[in-house]
Amino acid sequence: MNGPVVGVVGAGAVGQVLAAGLVSVALPGRLVVVSRRAEQTRALVADLEDMALSVRSRTRVEAGEVADLRGCDAVVVALRTDFTNSAVQDIRRGGATANVPALGALARELRGYEGSVLVVTNPVDLMARRFAEVSGCARVYGIGSNLDSARYRLLLAQYARVSPDRVRGHVIGEHGDRAVPCLSSTTVNGLPVEGRARAVVEGLQKRPALIRAGIGRTRCGPAGAVVSTLRKALGLVDGVEELSVPYGDVWLGIPLAFTGGVPVPCCPPLTRYERLSGLCREQPPWVTQAHTALTEKRPLPPPFDDLDQMWETLRSDPQVPSRSVLQAVPPERPPYRPLAPQAAAEWTRLPAVELGDSGRRRRSLGRELGALTPSVPAGHSQTSTGATGHGAAAVHTSGTVRGSQQIAQAYFALPAVLAAAEPDPLKAALDAVWHAVNTYGEHYPELLEELRSVCTDQVEK
Numbered sequence: 001m002n003g004p005v006v007g008v009v010g011a012g013a014v015g016q017v018l019a020a021g022l023v024s025v026a027l028p029g030r031l032v033v034v035s036r037r038a039e040q041t042r043a044l045v046a047d048l049e050d051m052a053l054s055v056r057s058r059t060r061v062e063a064g065e066v067a068d069l070r071g072c073d074a075v076v077v078a079l080r081t082d083f084t085n086s087a088v089q090d091i092r093r094g095g096a097t098a099n100v101p102a103l104g105a106l107a108r109e110l111r112g113y114e115g116s117v118l119v120v121t122n123p124v125d126l127m128a129r130r131f132a133e134v135s136g137c138a139r140v141y142g143i144g145s146n147l148d149s150a151r152y153r154l155l156l157a158q159y160a161r162v163s164p165d166r167v168r169g170h171v172i173g174e175h176g177d178r179a180v181p182c183l184s185s186t187t188v189n190g191l192p193v194e195g196r197a198r199a200v201v202e203g204l205q206k207r208p209a210l211i212r213a214g215i216g217r218t219r220c221g222p223a224g225a226v227v228s229t230l231r232k233a234l235g236l237v238d239g240v241e242e243l244s245v246p247y248g249d250v251w252l253g254i255p256l257a258f259t260g261g262v263p264v265p266c267c268p269p270l271t272r273y274e275r276l277s278g279l280c281r282e283q284p285p286w287v288t289q290a291h292t293a294l295t296e297k298r299p300l301p302p303p304f305d306d307l308d309q310m311w312e313t314l315r316s317d318p319q320v321p322s323r324s325v326l327q328a329v330p331p332e333r334p335p336y337r338p339l340a341p342q343a344a345a346e347w348t349r350l351p352a353v354e355l356g357d358s359g360r361r362r363r364s365l366g367r368e369l370g371a372l373t374p375s376v377p378a379g380h381s382q383t384s385t386g387a388t389g390h391g392a393a394a395v396h397t398s399g400t401v402r403g404s405q406q407i408a409q410a411y412f413a414l415p416a417v418l419a420a421a422e423p424d425p426l427k428a429a430l431d432a433v434w435h436a437v438n439t440y441g442e443h444y445p446e447l448l449e450e451l452r453s454v455c456t457d458q459v460e461k
Contacts (some may be wrong), residue, residue, distance in 0.1 A: 003029025003058070004234050007069040010078035011035035011044045013216075014120055018059070018078060018223040023048050026057045027230060032064040032072060036079075036102075066109045074116040074234055076226055077131065079103065096404065103127055106135035116233040116261075118143055120222055123245045125177050129251040144175025145253025147225040149242045151207055152181050157202040160188045169197065170242055170268060177205070178288055179253070185268035198296060210350050220456025235261030272450065284317050290417050300421050310414060320410050325441030327405045412439040454460060 006028040035041040041063045048061040075257040116139040128142030148171035157164040169186035186197045256263035303309040419431035437444045
């Protein structure tokens with residue numbers, strides 16, 4: 001029969017719904033079902049054949065062995081070993097130990113396979129990486145972030161009372177509790193809606209639990225995400241899918257634009273929070289949860305509500321990065337000298353706005369309230385003085401300047417989180433920046449430059 005050949009490994013809840021979906025839309029010309037239980041495989045194939053006849057699908061369904069998968073254009077891995085998942089949080093990670101041996105054995109049998117492999121087995125980011133490393137396959141994609149993104153767009157459309165196709169937005173990072181919605185780039189009808197987008201984040205996080213409580217396991221959503229991805233990975237249509245692929249030295253969900261079956265990363269512009277929370281996986285989950293609480297203006301969660309517990313968690317958590325930097329040391333400057341009375345007349349206050357290169361009135365950082373600058377008489381050049389104007393820094397040094405020492409970043413970072421939660425906005429901002437400067441250590445100029453850039457963007461808006 002005409003059409004691509006697709007293999008499905010696993011005849012459990014997701015495998016069954018996925019196979020039925022593929023037959024109903026007649027996506028493959030031939031569907032090969034593989035499971036370690038032969039009786040279950042035969043029963044599912046018979047049931048799918050009945051369905052194909054009823055809906056007049058052109059898809060031919062057959063039972064197969066792992067070796068038959070090499071003749072497929074794409075393989076979907078939806079296997080799940082028998083185990084009881086007792087995890088309450090990060091529930092998708094509950095299957096890591098149980099599923100790795102079976103997935104590894106499948107990957108070894110498919111070593112060198114040249115088609116596309118879509119991994120559904122959880123924890124999907126870890127399993128997709130494991131399959132790719134063991135099999136050597138070049139086109140391996142983890143299914144999860146595109147389901148998170150679809151849920152996000154659906155909930156936001158319901159909240160805004162518009163059609164889902166009017167919503168643009170992505171969810172990136174690790175599939176599950178640590179997924180990060182890209183609030184800053186989300187739009188409805190082409191307009192930014194960051195405030196409204198925050199309102200649906202809690203619903204997005206609760207949705208999997210709602211489904212599990214009613215039917216035991218999510219199945220239709222993942223199956224739909226696979227069908228959508230197969231169309232693009234097989235080159236049947238072009239479009240964007242958020243899939244788990246290599247990102248640096250980890251596997252995380254990022255948007256991929258498929259053209260003729262060839263994917264190209266297409267991440268939207270990200271805020272610092274989105275970048276660090278979504279694409280930097282060195283951060284322990286309890287720190288990510290605190291950052292989320294700050295962003296959503298909620299009280300800090302445990303262990304940040306108990307200082308002793310916070311420090312104990314920091315000491316005992318093996319996921320805490322052990323990175324260290326040289327201590328931040330301010331640059332040496334001349335000792336501060338008060339402005340002499342006779343020199344005061346030599347200073348001029350600049351207006352709060354100035355003309356840009358194009359002649360248009362432009363505001364920038366440091367011009368919002370005006371600034372002091374030395375008055376330069378005609379025919380003279382500006383020279384350095386000991387006085388300081390608005391925005392200039394002066395550091396008085398006495399005695400011997402202390403040399404830079406090595407510091408553990410994690411122990412300086414947590415006070416910045418606590419400071420940011422202060423009820424007084426000015427105190428929160430100043431204290432958080434102070435602790436962040438110490439956290440950055442020798443690299444603190446990079447932080448300050450980014451803060452200047454962000455503040456300038458806000459002023460120019």
